[in-house]
Amino acid sequence: MTGRTHDLAAFTALNIVFVTAALPRMSIATAFVALGANMIGGLFPDIDNATSDIWDKFRGGTVAGRIIKPLIGGHRMLSHSLCGLALTGFVLKKILPAVGTVLIADMEIVWWSVMVGYASHLITDSLTTQGVPWLFPLPVRIGFPPIRQLRIRTGGFVEKIVVFPGLLILNGYLLYIRYPLYLGFVKALGGQ
Numbered sequence: 001m002t003g004r005t006h007d008l009a010a011f012t013a014l015n016i017v018f019v020t021a022a023l024p025r026m027s028i029a030t031a032f033v034a035l036g037a038n039m040i041g042g043l044f045p046d047i048d049n050a051t052s053d054i055w056d057k058f059r060g061g062t063v064a065g066r067i068i069k070p071l072i073g074g075h076r077m078l079s080h081s082l083c084g085l086a087l088t089g090f091v092l093k094k095i096l097p098a099v100g101t102v103l104i105a106d107m108e109i110v111w112w113s114v115m116v117g118y119a120s121h122l123i124t125d126s127l128t129t130q131g132v133p134w135l136f137p138l139p140v141r142i143g144f145p146p147i148r149q150l151r152i153r154t155g156g157f158v159e160k161i162v163v164f165p166g167l168l169i170l171n172g173y174l175l176y177i178r179y180p181l182y183l184g185f186v187k188a189l190g191g192q
């Protein structure tokens with residue numbers, strides 16, 4: 001999947017969690033940091049890909065990507081697995097409390113936002129022909145649908161015409177059916 005689709009998929013996943021879980025009240029700062037963290041989580045698994053969008057987001061990123069990629073083992077390896085997800089979650093649990101001392105945001109919410117973004121990345125990549133090594137280091141790539149030929153190509157027609165607009169429509173639909181929830185959330189943000 002392209003970075004653009006991953007960004008939107010991460011946001012959509014966060015949106016689904018937002019409408020299904022009873023979300024705690026939060027400050028505007030937490031909401032913004034959580035949105036940013038969600039986007040980073042949504043792109044993070046592609047750190048093993050030197051040409052991915054996450055490397056374009058900072059200066060010298062492509063060079064750093066070229067150096068880091070061989071260390072992680074090439075595209076769609078450790079970072080595209082449950083093992084990578086758990087490892088990232090574990091490391092962030094250790095790091096975020098320290099970040100929380102300089103950044104006034106609820107780090108529990110930020111942590112979940114990263115995880116939701118990360119999981120959305122693995123799920124959306126599973127729709128592509130390459131599949132995802134969910135069980136890495138086991139050398140099995142899993143995708144949906146299980147028949148490879150039925151899956152889609154990254155940056156291809158189906159991603160652009162079906163997946164991306166479909167995610168947009170899903171967000172619009174959620175906003176439409178749960179409008180009072182969003183309204184209450186935004187009002188509570190302003191009240192803090």
Ligand SMILES: [Zn+2]
Pocket residue numbers: 001045046080121125
């Ligand atoms: Zn990926």
